[in-house]
Structure formats: C-alpha cells, structure tokens
Amino acid sequence: AQSVTQLDSHVSVSEGTPVLLRCNYSSSYSPSLFWYVQHPNKGLQLLLKYTSAATLVKGINGFEAEFKKSETSFHLTKPSAHMSDAAEYFCVVSDENGGFKTIFGAGTRLFVKA
Amino acid sequence: DTGVSQNPRHKITKRGQNVTFRCDPISEHNRLYWYRQTLGQGPEFLTYFQNEAQLEKSRLLSDRFSAERPKGSFSTLEIQRTEQGDSAMYLCASSSGLAVQETQYFGPGTRLLVL
Numbered sequence: 001a002q003s004v005t006q007l008d009s010h011v012s013v014s015e016g017t018p019v020l021l022r023c024n025y026s027s028s029y030s031p032s033l034f035w036y037v038q039h040p041n042k043g044l045q046l047l048l049k050y051t052s053a054a055t056l057v058k059g060i061n062g063f064e065a066e067f068k069k070s071e072t073s074f075h076l077t078k079p080s081a082h083m084s085d086a087a088e089y090f091c092v093v094s095d096e097n098g099g100f101k102t103i104f105g106a107g108t109r110l111f112v113k114a
Numbered sequence: 115d116t117g118v119s120q121n122p123r124h125k126i127t128k129r130g131q132n133v134t135f136r137c138d139p140i141s142e143h144n145r146l147y148w149y150r151q152t153l154g155q156g157p158e159f160l161t162y163f164q165n166e167a168q169l170e171k172s173r174l175l176s177d178r179f180s181a182e183r184p185k186g187s188f189s190t191l192e193i194q195r196t197e198q199g200d201s202a203m204y205l206c207a208s209s210s211g212l213a214v215q216e217t218q219y220f221g222p223g224t225r226l227l228v229l
Contacts, residue, residue, distance in 0.1 A: 032215035034217075036220075043117075043118075043205075043220045043221060043222045044205070044207075044220040045220075046217050046218075046219075049215065049217060052215075090157075094214050094215070095214055096214045100162060100170045100214065101159065101170075102147070102159050102218070103159070104149075104156030104157045104158070105156050106154075106155055106156050107155070107156050
C-alpha cells in the first residue's frame with residue numbers, strides 16, 4: 001500500500017543556511033513524487049516533481065529533490081534559506097496501480113530565523 | 115485569473131444542515147479532484163473526475179457526501195446532514211492530460227465550520 005512519511009513535523013533554520021526536508025515513501029509501483037508548498041492563507045503550489053526521468057529534480061525558488069529508489073526517499077533541499085521560504089511543505093506520492101491514489105504526507109513546517 | 119476557483123471561501127453551518135461547494139477548474143483541464151484538509155494534516159484525497167465521469171472515491175467519502183461534474187467543467191461537492199467532524203478545508207484541484215504524473219493545480223479552498 002502507498003504511504004508517505006515526512007520525518008520532521010517542524011524544521012527551523014537560520015536565513016542563509018541549507019534546508020533539508022525529509023520524505024520517505026512506500027509504493028508498490030513506479031510512483032510519481034511531488035513536493036508542494038503551502039503559505040498561510042494561500043493555495044498549494046507545486047515546487048517540483050519526479051516522473052521517472054532524471055533522479056535529481058530542480059524546482060522553483062532554488063529547491064531541488066533527489067529520488068533515491070534504494071532508500072525510498074525523496075528529500076527536498078535548498079542551499080540557502082530565505083525568509084520567504086517559511087511555510088508548510090508537503091511530500092506527495094501518486095500512482096494508478098490498482099486505482100488512482102494521491103497520498104500527501106502530514107507536512108513539515110519550515111521556520112526561518114533572521 | 116485563470117486559476118482554480120472555489121466558492122464560497124468560508125461556510126459556517128449548523129449541525130444537520132446541508133452544504134454545497136463549487137469548484138471551477140482551469141479551463142480545459144479534464145481531471146478534477148477533491149481533497150479534505152484538517153488542521154495540522156496534509157490533504158486527504160476524496161474523489162476525482164475525468165471529464166464528467168467520477169472514477170475514484172475514497173473510503174473517506176461517506177454516503178453523506180456526493181460530488182458531481184455534470185458537463186465536465188465545474189464540480190460541486192455536497193455534504194448532507196453535516197456533522198462537527200466535517201469541519202475542515204475542502205480543496206479542489208485540476209490537471210490536464212491522462213497521466214498520474216500531471217501537476218495538480220489547487221484552488222484556495224473552502225473552509226467549513228460546523229457548529
């Protein structure tokens with residue numbers, strides 16, 4: 001069965017330092033993986049997605065994620081945090097094996113300190 | 115604005131009342147999805163349409179919930195006999211194409227409070 005685990009409910013970094021948001025997934029098929037960001041009182045916005053092409057995926061605002069099948073991970077990184085990155089981040093797995101499913105992780109709240 | 119729109123943005127109702135939400139997807143997007151998000155949690159998939167056909171329904175979608183997309187354009191989600199546990203943000207998304215890897219574009223959501 002599909003599942004998504006975001007390993008940290010909260011992450012706090014200082015502005016200008018690297019960001020790492022961790023995500024592990026479980027899927028019995030070849031999944032598509034996504035990271036979405038949700039700013040307060042705003043809709044979910046796609047950061048990046050993996051769809052079985054390059055394992056290192058670059059997204060918007062300097063974020064990137066690496067698909068590691070052997071580790072069933074899809075961690076999100078950014079070299080240098082900006083205050084505007086403070087938001088809720090969701091890791092998402094989607095596939096159609098046995099019926100369409102899109103599973104969101106519980107989310108990681110990113111705090112950025114000045 | 116060519117994004118996904120949802121109406122109303124907020125709804126307060128009393129337990130036992132019926133409510134209906136509307137979602138207008140991005141023009142010509144053939145897939146439309148409904149999710150529910152409670153405080154501190156990620157969105158949970160409820161159902162999706164491909165054109166006017168409802169192809170998948172989550173076990174979360176009890177008999178009190180019904181969704182329609184009559185002409186393959188806008189969609190409505192109705193909750194009958196609302197319960198306090200129905201209080202949540204209801205999100206709509208749309209995508210183009212037929213593949214599961216297509217990006218879903220989300221609307222701002224309808225926040226429901228059941229008193």
